[in-house]
C-alpha cells in the first residue's frame with residue numbers, strides 16, 4: 119500500500135470516470151473503480167458530487183443536457199484530482215487553484 123500507487127489509481131480512475139458514469143465501462147474495470155472508491159474517500163466524494171449533478175440533469179425536463187457541459191465538468195474535476203497534492207485529502211479548497219465555483 120504505497121501512496122504513490124494510490125495516487126496513480128486516482129489518475130486512472132479519473133480517466134475512466136465518464137465511461138464509468140455512462141455505464142460504458144467493461145465489468146472488470148467497473149469493479150476496479152468501485153474498489154478504488156471503497157479505498158479512496160477523495161474519489162468517492164468526487165464521484166458522489168458528480169452523480170448528484172447527473173441526477174439533477176436527468177430530472178430536469180429541460181433539453182437534453184449538453185454533453186460538452188458534462189465533459190467540461192468531468193475535466194475540471196479530473197484536473198482537481200490529478201493536481202491534488204497527496205496528503206491533502208478532505209481539503210476542498212486548494213489555495214493554488216485558479217478555478218472559481220459557478
Ligand SMILES: [Zn+2]
Pocket residue numbers: 124127128131154158160161
Ligand atoms: Zn482516489
